Amino acid sequence: MKRIVKCGLFAGALAAFAAQPVLAQEKEYVGAPDPKSYGYTVLMLGLATPVSLPWDFDWDVFGLNVNLAYSDCNKMYGVELAGVGSTARLDMIGVQAALGCAFANRDAIGLQVALATVCNRTGYGLAVDAFGMNREFVGLRADVLASMTDSSVYGVSVAGLGSAVREEMWGWQVALGGNFARRVHGLQTVGICNMTDELRGAQIGIVNYAATCSAGFQIGLVNLIMDNQVPFLPIFNCYFPIGD
Numbered sequence: 709m710k711r712i713v714k715c716g717l718f719a720g721a722l723a724a725f726a727a728q729p730v731l732a733q734e735k736e737y738v739g740a741p742d743p744k745s746y747g748y749t750v751l752m753l754g755l756a757t758p759v760s761l762p763w764d765f766d767w768d769v770f771g772l773n774v775n776l777a778y779s780d781c782n783k784m785y786g787v788e789l790a791g792v793g794s795t796a797r798l799d800m801i802g803v804q805a806a807l808g809c810a811f812a813n814r815d816a817i818g819l820q821v822a823l824a825t826v827c828n829r830t831g832y833g834l835a836v837d838a839f840g841m842n843r844e845f846v847g848l849r850a851d852v853l854a855s856m857t858d859s860s861v862y863g864v865s866v867a868g869l870g871s872a873v874r875e876e877m878w879g880w881q882v883a884l885g886g887n888f889a890r891r892v893h894g895l896q897t898v899g900i901c902n903m904t905d906e907l908r909g910a911q912i913g914i915v916n917y918a919a920t921c922s923a924g925f926q927i928g929l930v931n932l933i934m935d936n937q938v939p940f941l942p943i944f945n946c947y948f949p950i951g952d
Contacts, residue, residue: 743782743797752781756792765797779806794822810837861889877904887913892924902926907933921947 743766750771754760757780768783777792784796784804792808800812803819810822817832825835827842835842835849842849844859851867860876870886877889877896884899896902898913907918907926916926921933924947931945938945 748783750786752779757781784812816842892918902928916945923948 748768748770749762750769752760752762752767752769752773752775754775756775756777758764760775765780767781769781769786769788770783771786773779773781773784773786773788775790777790779788779790779794781788781796783798784800785802787803788794788796788800788805790806792806794804794806794810796804796812796816798813799815799817800820801817804810804812804816805819805821808822809824809826810820811826812820812828812831814829815832816827819833820827820831820835821837823838825837825840825842827845830844830846831842831849833847835845835847838852840849840851840855842857844861845857845865846862848864849855849861849866851865851871853868854870855865855867855872857873859874860878861873861881862878864880865871865873865877865882867883869884871881871883871888873881873889876891876893878893880895880897881887881889881892882897886901886903887896887898888903889896890904891906892904892909892911894909896904896909896911896913900913901915901917902911902913903917904911905919907921907924909924911918911924911926911928913928915930916928917932918924918926918934920935926933926945927943929942931941931943932939933945933947936945936947
């Protein structure tokens, strides 16, 4: 990780990500017994939870949850809409949208749309935001600014400034500024710099860096495969094993 900091190619959020876990500490009910629900409702309407009908936080919503400012429930199966923030304390299956933050404390299956989207376990489907954080993601994420994944991504990650994946990137990672993934299985495409500890696939950008390469190639002005016989080559660099 020190290489990342020294390069200086990831500013702000991406540098912080390299030094510490992406996600903030989970709320106290993560890993604890499920919060008890009063019951379930097919419709929740209000100003800001708990000022809603039905009253209070601890409901499972199987249908529609709309609050003018803030929506909060336990399980959310359906559509959850809020002006500022929407929260599912357990799983969210369906659509979760807010102007500010859409948060799922466990799995988010479906669509999350907000200025910031957060999923404390695995996101499945589509996430559209300015900034996104998740533990693991399967599907397509589109982030206007940046995304941070604490574990692995399976699918496509598109970001404006940068995308960081702490473990495995399976698929296609795209950004205008910088891409980082511990291990790349697929393609990194970037406007400035791609970085990985282990490459199995391809990197396309102005600067491409791989500490090791199992099999793959790089296209760019500066191409570095540190364990290759010729570590640096402009325009094109590659390593493909021949035999065992």
